[in-house]
Amino acid sequence: MTHTPVPARCFIAATLALSLSSFAMPAVAQSQSDAPSATSPAASEPQSGTASQDVSAEDTGGTTTEEAATDGPQPEMTVGADWPYYGGDARATRYSPLSQITRGNVAKLEPAFTYHTQDLPEGSAEGKYSPEVTPLKIGDDLLMCSAMNILISVDAATGEENWRHDPGVANEAIPYGATCRGVSVYRNPDAAENDACALRVIEGTLDARLIAVDARTGEPCADFGTDGQVDLWEGIGEKVPGWYAVTAPPTIVRGIIVTGAQVKDGQAEDAPSGVIRGYDAVTGDLAWAWDLAAPDRNRNGPAEGETYTRGTPNMWTAGVADEELGYVYLPLGNSSVDYYGSNRSEAENEYASSLVAIDVTTGEDVWHFQTVRRDVWDYDLGSQATLLDYQGTPAVLLPSKQGDIYILNRETGEPLTPVGELTDLPTGEVEPDFISETQPVSEWHTLRKDALEEKDMWGFSPIDQLWCRIQFRRANYDGFYTPPSADKPWIQYPGYNGGSDWGSVAVDTERGILIANYNDVPNYNQLVPRDQVTSKPINEQQGASEGGAEGAADPQAGSPYGIAVNAGWRNDVTGVPCTRPPYGGIRAIDMTTGETLWDRPLGTARRNGPFGIPSFLPFDIGTPNNGGAVVTAGGLIFIASATDNLFRAIDVETGETLWSTVLPAGGQANPITYEVDGRQYVMVTAMGHHFMETPVGDEVMAWALPGQ
Amino acid sequence: MSHISTDVQSETSAPVTDTIWGVKILGWLNVLLGLVIFAGGMWLILLGGSWYYGLAGLGLLLTGLMLNRYMLEAVWVYCAVWFGTAMWAWWEVGNDWWAQVPRLVAPTLILILVLLCIPSLARHRTKSI
Numbered sequence: 001m002t003h004t005p006v007p008a009r010c011f012i013a014a015t016l017a018l019s020l021s022s023f024a025m026p027a028v029a030q031s032q033s034d035a036p037s038a039t040s041p042a043a044s045e046p047q048s049g050t051a052s053q054d055v056s057a058e059d060t061g062g063t064t065t066e067e068a069a070t071d072g073p074q075p076e077m078t079v080g081a082d083w084p085y086y087g088g089d090a091r092a093t094r095y096s097p098l099s100q101i102t103r104g105n106v107a108k109l110e111p112a113f114t115y116h117t118q119d120l121p122e123g124s125a126e127g128k129y130s131p132e133v134t135p136l137k138i139g140d141d142l143l144m145c146s147a148m149n150i151l152i153s154v155d156a157a158t159g160e161e162n163w164r165h166d167p168g169v170a171n172e173a174i175p176y177g178a179t180c181r182g183v184s185v186y187r188n189p190d191a192a193e194n195d196a197c198a199l200r201v202i203e204g205t206l207d208a209r210l211i212a213v214d215a216r217t218g219e220p221c222a223d224f225g226t227d228g229q230v231d232l233w234e235g236i237g238e239k240v241p242g243w244y245a246v247t248a249p250p251t252i253v254r255g256i257i258v259t260g261a262q263v264k265d266g267q268a269e270d271a272p273s274g275v276i277r278g279y280d281a282v283t284g285d286l287a288w289a290w291d292l293a294a295p296d297r298n299r300n301g302p303a304e305g306e307t308y309t310r311g312t313p314n315m316w317t318a319g320v321a322d323e324e325l326g327y328v329y330l331p332l333g334n335s336s337v338d339y340y341g342s343n344r345s346e347a348e349n350e351y352a353s354s355l356v357a358i359d360v361t362t363g364e365d366v367w368h369f370q371t372v373r374r375d376v377w378d379y380d381l382g383s384q385a386t387l388l389d390y391q392g393t394p395a396v397l398l399p400s401k402q403g404d405i406y407i408l409n410r411e412t413g414e415p416l417t418p419v420g421e422l423t424d425l426p427t428g429e430v431e432p433d434f435i436s437e438t439q440p441v442s443e444w445h446t447l448r449k450d451a452l453e454e455k456d457m458w459g460f461s462p463i464d465q466l467w468c469r470i471q472f473r474r475a476n477y478d479g480f481y482t483p484p485s486a487d488k489p490w491i492q493y494p495g496y497n498g499g500s501d502w503g504s505v506a507v508d509t510e511r512g513i514l515i516a517n518y519n520d521v522p523n524y525n526q527l528v529p530r531d532q533v534t535s536k537p538i539n540e541q542q543g544a545s546e547g548g549a550e551g552a553a554d555p556q557a558g559s560p561y562g563i564a565v566n567a568g569w570r571n572d573v574t575g576v577p578c579t580r581p582p583y584g585g586i587r588a589i590d591m592t593t594g595e596t597l598w599d600r601p602l603g604t605a606r607r608n609g610p611f612g613i614p615s616f617l618p619f620d621i622g623t624p625n626n627g628g629a630v631v632t633a634g635g636l637i638f639i640a641s642a643t644d645n646l647f648r649a650i651d652v653e654t655g656e657t658l659w660s661t662v663l664p665a666g667g668q669a670n671p672i673t674y675e676v677d678g679r680q681y682v683m684v685t686a687m688g689h690h691f692m693e694t695p696v697g698d699e700v701m702a703w704a705l706p707g708q
Numbered sequence: 709m710s711h712i713s714t715d716v717q718s719e720t721s722a723p724v725t726d727t728i729w730g731v732k733i734l735g736w737l738n739v740l741l742g743l744v745i746f747a748g749g750m751w752l753i754l755l756g757g758s759w760y761y762g763l764a765g766l767g768l769l770l771t772g773l774m775l776n777r778y779m780l781e782a783v784w785v786y787c788a789v790w791f792g793t794a795m796w797a798w799w800e801v802g803n804d805w806w807a808q809v810p811r812l813v814a815p816t817l818i819l820i821l822v823l824l825c826i827p828s829l830a831r832h833r834t835k836s837i
Binding site for chain 1: 741744745748749751752755756757758761764800801804806807809810811813814815
């Protein structure tokens with residue numbers, strides 16, 4: 001297909017001429033370094049429960065005032081001036097009651113400050129950075145981690161650094177990407193206000209440690225584990241750097257830190273366990289372990305010389321805490337070998353890709369809701385679940401990579417919205433007895449589009465489009481849930497990037513509107529018979545592993561097949577996607593009816609083009625996107641996430657973009673909004689993403705309305 | 709089609725005065741693209757897919773061959789290919805303009821180039837007659 005370039009280049013030449021005006025845009029971003037730099041070195045006074053707008057009339061049930069006891073609900077911090085949790089409030093709604101920035105004045109936003117973490121890839125970390133960082137804001141401070149887990153506190157009004165604590169994570173610990181989505185904080189109810197670590201910042205690291213430091217000084221908490229650290233490799237087995245890594249903020253419920261870990265996909269059936277563990281937030285002692293294949297035997301850890309059950313489904317994304325019930329809701333992923341299932345245990349089949357509710361007081365699972373049966377598509381649950389009241393019932397909302405959105409009863413896991421059933425699904429030739437003929441789907445709302453047709457094939461010219469049509473016709477494809485095949489490729493649509501991924505959704509609890517950004521991208525996959533697999537599992541590799549898209553060539557050792565994934569199904573010569581745009585969108589959904597209020601492509605074509613050449617097209621094309629949204633009482637959605645490197649404000653009621661600015665690097669992270677001294681800020685980190693192919697950066701950037 | 713092949717024969721018998729490089733290059737480009745699209749198009753037809761590419765490839769190949777012989781009729785053949793393409797493209801994806809990019813942009817660029825050949829082809833015809 002080397003003939004493709006001719007017409008494609010013609011097209012690029014023409015579009016370059018069309019859009020010279022957009023060259024002016026990066027200059028705007030440059031000026032942000034001229035931000036005010038007045039220092040305010042005053043010791044920060046972390047505080048919770050700042051002047052509170054009522055977030056929503058929900059069942060917080062007086063948890064904000066009652067005296068904390070380790071076996072009862074503990075006080076929740078309030079979102080507003082602060083952004084005290086990864087998901088904004090304790091419920092992970094990503095809704096802020098702030099309203100200083102409105103639809104009327106958002107166009108006047110100007111840069112407030114830019115902070116540089118100075119954590120940029122060096123050596124073998126090159127091409128592996130995907131920081132995805134979302135700071136917390138508590139009191140006067142922003143609290144965050146960097147890609148390599150450096151804990152940092154920054155003055156929320158000026159961007160001046162208060163302190164940093166570098167745990168010294170080595171490059172070899174990077175699994176699929178150097179990622180630290182965020183940190184969590186915990187206020188020790190038994191400590192006095194000025195005690196060391198009364199308020200502590202807790203993170204999980206790529207080299208599988210839990211680290212607790214004092215929120216005011218960054219000093220490790222002496223009372224936590226050993227010198228402020230807990231080793232998560234304990235009970236996991238042979239220590240293979242990069243195979244077992246924490247990338248999500250831990251969830252803290254009733255004084256218990258709950259964490260899973262990312263187990264690097266597709267390596268081997270004999271992989272680190274997906275065990276979920278709870279630790280005392282003050283002492284770091286193991287409170288319980290939930291090993292889904294041996295919950296009773298391993299509740300207090302495996303016996304000497306044993307490990308937690310290997311290869312079980314893990315949780316790499318963020319859980320959400322329910323102080324009221326004492327539950328934590330955990331979106332589990334799939335087993336370690338994603339695309340072949342016949343060797344899995346019944347326990348794995350039961351729990352893989354399920355939302356699991358665990359009672360943190362006992363470490364036992366209360367209920368689970370499975371979103372895909374016998375998952376052979378890497379349909380991990382990637383999105384953090386959100387707590388809300390659904391028509392008077394305490395509920396948990398769960399988006400999936402397949403695009404389905406479920407609303408479940410928090411106490412029982414019973415669906416509160418209709419769940420349908422696909423039947424007579426194809427079972428394929430590879431493992432027809434394993435593949436499920438039925439699958440659940442949400443009949444309340446799905447982000448998923450109709451199945452692909454040949455006419456959906458794309459390119460920049462008739463020739464690459466023709467090549468994609470040939471590929472389409474050559475592949476196995478029977479629509480959604482086409483099972484894996486080895487004789488020829490199969491099309492997986494939606495691909496493993498979603499639907500909804502780790503950015504999750506935002507819920508405007510006042511207006512009753514759910515905001516969901518999503519990907520709309522297929523993968524083109526093929527199982528590779530064992531004797532043709534050339535890649536080795538991570539525990540047999542020499543030196544640093546290669547970067548690259550997840551599953552591009554994974555060994556799946558122990559199963560009869562390796563896996564080759566063409567993520568996003570792109571033309572191998574031009575890099576242009578084989579399917580027509582949009583590749584991603586953002587949608588508003590009426591929480592009462594589940595109906596779409598508006599839906600639009602997210603992301604312009606400015607950075608995309610054949611052979612990786614930016615087209616500078618300012619038109620909305622709808623790019624792949626990673627990272628979620630914030631929605632505010634001011635009627636605005638703030639979101640970056642698309643691969644066009646723009647950060648934008650969108651009208652929650654119409655979907656119209658009211659403001660945008662060019663970031664110096666990819667904005668694949670969830671934004672936040674907060675207030676200091678009566679001034680509302682919006683913030684996003686611009687740090688890039690290797691898989692999304694956006695430029696790497698180290699910027700933490702804030703905008704606000706011009707000072708009075 | 710039959711009158712075109714007659715033209716081809718009458719044209720070959722006419723003495724060629726000199727080479728018009730622009731027309732020649734475009735002619736060979738169309739031959740090349742036509743061959744690729746025709747071959748891929750036949751493959752697609754065998755796989756049970758659209759017939760458009762096989763037909764369009766053939767039209768492009770014919771246009772190229774005729775351009776190489778300085779036949780003004782090449783313009784009419786290509787216009788037919790272009791109009792067929794536009795109608796097919798509208799039938800497939802309507803006003804989804806992003807989806808129209810691979811269908812219409814390159815064929816339209818070639819249309820412009822073919823139309824730019826008209827003066828040269830007309831001059832050549834006058835000379836050779």
